[in-house]
Amino acid sequence: MKFQDLQQINARYADELKKVASEVIDSGWYLQGKRVAAFENQLSDYLGCRYTVSVGNGLDALRLIFKAYIVRGLMQPGDEIIVPANTFIATILAITDNGLKPVFVDPDIQTFNLDIEKVEMKITERTRAIVVVHLYGRCCWNEELKHLAEKYRLRVIEDNAQAIGAVSRVEGFNGTYKTGALGDAAAISFYPAKNLGALGDAGAITTNDTELADVIRALANYGSIEKYINVYQGLNSRMDELQAAFLSVKLKYLDKENRARRQVAIWYDKYLNHQDIIKPSIESPEGHVWHQYVIRTVRREELRSYLEKQGIPTMIHYPIPPHKQFCYHQYNDLDLPVSVLLSREVLSLPVSPVITESDVIEISSCIADF
Ligand SMILES: *Cc1c(COP(=O)(O)O)cnc(C)c1O
Numbered sequence: 001m002k003f004q005d006l007q008q009i010n011a012r013y014a015d016e017l018k019k020v021a022s023e024v025i026d027s028g029w030y031l032q033g034k035r036v037a038a039f040e041n042q043l044s045d046y047l048g049c050r051y052t053v054s055v056g057n058g059l060d061a062l063r064l065i066f067k068a069y070i071v072r073g074l075m076q077p078g079d080e081i082i083v084p085a086n087t088f089i090a091t092i093l094a095i096t097d098n099g100l101k102p103v104f105v106d107p108d109i110q111t112f113n114l115d116i117e118k119v120e121m122k123i124t125e126r127t128r129a130i131v132v133v134h135l136y137g138r139c140c141w142n143e144e145l146k147h148l149a150e151k152y153r154l155r156v157i158e159d160n161a162q163a164i165g166a167v168s169r170v171e172g173f174n175g176t177y178k179t180g181a182l183g184d185a186a187a188i189s190f191y192p193a194k195n196l197g198a199l200g201d202a203g204a205i206t207t208n209d210t211e212l213a214d215v216i217r218a219l220a221n222y223g224s225i226e227k228y229i230n231v232y233q234g235l236n237s238r239m240d241e242l243q244a245a246f247l248s249v250k251l252k253y254l255d256k257e258n259r260a261r262r263q264v265a266i267w268y269d270k271y272l273n274h275q276d277i278i279k280p281s282i283e284s285p286e287g288h289v290w291h292q293y294v295i296r297t298v299r300r301e302e303l304r305s306y307l308e309k310q311g312i313p314t315m316i317h318y319p320i321p322p323h324k325q326f327c328y329h330q331y332n333d334l335d336l337p338v339s340v341l342l343s344r345e346v347l348s349l350p351v352s353p354v355i356t357e358s359d360v361i362e363i364s365s366c367i368a369d370f
Contacts, residue, residue: 001350001359003313004193008354013249017199020245030241032221039244042251043188043204049174049181051213053205054239055220058161058189061203062094064237065157065185068215070098071232074155075128082122082154083131084114084140085321085339091133091159092322094187103127104323104331106338110281112294112346113140115338119148129155134163134179136317136348137195137261137291139284141168141182149183156183160206162291164188164196165258169284173208180206190247195261195291196254202243260353261290267357268293268349271364276303292317293351300347303370310366315348 002008010017024035040052055061069075077099083091085104095102103122108115112135119130130149132140149156156173160180172182180186190202205216215232218225223234262285269282278296282288294317297303304314321339323331349363 001312001362003315003348003350004352005354006192006197009197009352010199012354013253016249017246020249021242024242024245027241031238033241035241035248036239036244039239039248039251040204042248043206046251046254047178047181047206048176049186049206050208051206051210053207053213053216053220054244055203055205055216056237056239057201058187058191058194058203059090059094060220060235060237061187061189061205062091062157062159063097064216064219064235065187065205065212066094066098066100067219068212069128069155071215071219072211075100078126079128080124080126081129081131081157082119082127084133084135085323085334085336086112086318086342087131087133087135087159087322088161088318089322089325090161090189091131092328095131096328100128101126102322102331104334104336104339106336107135107342109338109342111138111140112136112280112342113138116140116142116145116148119145123148123152123154127152127154129157129184131157131159132183133159133161134166136280136294137163137166137289138280139163139166139168139179139287141172141179142170146170146173155185158183158186160186161189161191161194163289164194165254166289167286169287181208184209185212190243195258195289196247196250198243198250199246200243202239202247204239257353258289261351262288264351264355264360265290265293267360268351268364271361272349272367273364274367274370276370277367290351292348294346294348296342296345297347298345300345303367304347306370307363307366312363312366313350316343316346317348318346319343
């Protein structure tokens with residue numbers, strides 16, 4: 001058993017993927033062409049947002065959102081950005097790369113997502129945005145968050161790297177319900193292991209904000225709108241035609257794949273039982289696309305090596321919270337007990353569209369003997 005068998009996942013679409021790859025090869029056009037434009041339109045339609053700007057990867061998508069707000073004068077270096085403390089490091093890197101200051105908020109221990117109740121006390125004169133990370137595929141959005149953003153005139157930026165296809169129960173700022181279209185701007189990653197995975201690196205920004213989309217498009221292309229005329233000091237971060245072609249194929253199957261992941265979570269919920277294990281809750285089926293199935297146990301290391309010996313792979317998302325990393329030594333002493341506890345107790349079990357009911361039964365009965 002593999003934790004996530006990308007070979008098997010993509011083999012199911014191999015004929016279509018090979019066909020579009022040879023079309024791209026034969027076309028002689030590899031960047032900024034019609035396949036990228038087509039994929040951007042398909043993704044905007046899928047999410048219900050006005051613009052998709054494709055870029056090189058998910059970290060760049062996040063970096064470019066902040067950079068665009070800075071270029072437009074809406075944020076300044078030193079401004080504060082509220083962010084969940086247990087996120088993947090890329091969320092924080094995008095903030096600090098732009099000279100902005102991450103303000104870490106401990107997550108809710110049940111959902112693993114930003115604890116919205118703890119946000120208001122972190123808001124200061126310099127706060128400009130709240131980043132919500134739909135961690136492990138679970139949508140993070142509610143009325144209270146919308147209310148706070150409106151009350152303090154904060155932007156809400158979604159890190160939608162793990163939750164493409166998830167649906168909120170509360171509508172977003174523009175009357176939409178899908179993650180990636182709820183806030184002011186969102187970043188997506190198409191890293192191969194994500195729910196919508198490319199066959200290489202790729203990412204995108206989704207938004208309804210015309211000016212933001214235009215600025216990001218220029219910033220990602222050397223800061224130039226018209227060739228050789230540079231309005232901004234930009235960078236080069238573009239999705240290539242090959243990845244766009246692959247993603248157009250795979251986008252058609254995304255809902256089906258997410259349903260398969262949800263089914264795996266339901267099987268775990270049914271078969272997995274152990275007194276030392278806390279399972280994730282499944283309250284709103286549509287609101288979770290199960291990028292990861294994450295359990296908690298105080299016996300994490302012991303369970304992990306036990307499962308490894310039985311041939312069952314697991315992973316830890318994430319073993320060290322960003323504020324405890326070497327590269328953020330200035331934040332090492334912050335008091336974020338929930339994030340630290342989670343980093344010691346979380347364990348991700350295999351979940352993917354190719355995990356079967358008998359895989360889950362096998363894993364569960366193995367754990368029952370632990
Ligand atoms: C994967 C991921 C990213 C970064 O995406 P890349 O395409 O790998 O750069 C950012 N945030 C979260 C939460 C992620 O899971």
